[in-house]
Amino acid sequence: MADPTPLSVFDDLRAESDELDDVVAELGPERWALRTPAPGWTVAHQIAHLAWTDHSALLAVTDEGGFRELVEKALAAPDSFVDEGAEEGARMPPAELLARWREGRTALDQALRAAPPGARIPWYGPPMSAASMATARLMETWAHGLDVADALGVTRPPTDRLRHIARLGFRTRDFAHVVHQVPVPEDPFRVELAAPSGELWVYGPEDAPQRVTGPALDFCLLVTQRANRADLALRAEGPDADRWLDIAQAFAGPPGAGRPAKGDAR
Known part of the structure; x- marks a missing residue:
């Protein structure tokens, strides 16, 4: 894209x-x-x-x-x-x-x-x-x-305006590691996301061994910390990609507290 x-x-x-x-x-x-x-x-x-x-x-x-x-x-x-x-x-x-x-x-x-x-x-x-x-x-x-x-109690259907947030989420991979005081991976990642329109949004080299795939909406919910990873249909291939999904953060500032999983007590 x-x-x-x-x-x-x-x-x-x-x-x-x-x-x-x-x-x-x-x-x-x-x-x-x-x-x-x-x-x-x-x-x-x-x-x-x-x-x-x-x-x-x-x-x-x-x-x-x-x-x-x-x-x-x-x-x-x-x-x-x-x-x-x-x-x-x-x-x-x-x-x-x-x-x-x-x-x-x-x-x-x-x-x-x-x-x-x-x-x-x-x-x-x-x-x-x-x-x-x-x-x-x-x-x-x-x-x-x-x-x-x-x-x-209002539902706001996702739109392809999410493409800007998805791209930002991908580009802030290294920042998320730094702010969480975790070593930055040396290898590039591949991210493939299904857009609300049905288009496929891709970032990173096609042959990258570390990969994240899933709905663009879920990726944007993750990087803005509006949903817990456990509640999202995102798939990681490779240990570095898996760790990234636990700390992803596209916004500036200190590490966010995130949101509890839906099954957790509030």
Whole structure:
């Protein structure tokens, strides 16, 4: 499968955000307060986190000095910085929070599309391109949208927008090992995923001895840590690939806690 173009990821991020917006736009206040699978986070916390991160990303694109101040605050409180941002937004009236999220993501969309070709945008990890920033935002929007849908009892059918998340999950293989303090495998991996449309998405050399196969949806659930490996139809061939499925993580930051298997007590 050819790599997605920068324009396609901007369009897909917008579509993913609009689809989640449709889910929450008409909710009453009591439903914004529903608990989601993320411990301590309500529907409002999930949307507030997206709005907060969109604002951070906008600063990174348009105001490097302002973003540097955010990084300093994050370094001063690494264990609570993200939760504090979500908590602050979750205390807002739902209509005000929704308006903030809409305004912020629209401004970020415009800024990313206007970024000069080859521009490197600072972030909490290594600098990234505008397309990579949009991919990270799409990943978070999809993942937090799953938590919102779970709380509301809503089903969101998977789309081929997952191709961006799947590619990111494959490209962050080494990062997942480093952040979990596990040696990075020397050999390349092969990943073959069945897309929602029925297309086959492939990454890595065809003759790689270490392989992962299965549904693209399940792979994306795994690398965003929205489901436990035990509940997913992913198959690993080779010990290194098998270990990777236990630690896969496409998002920045320390190792995620993951989600318990469905059969585990909560």
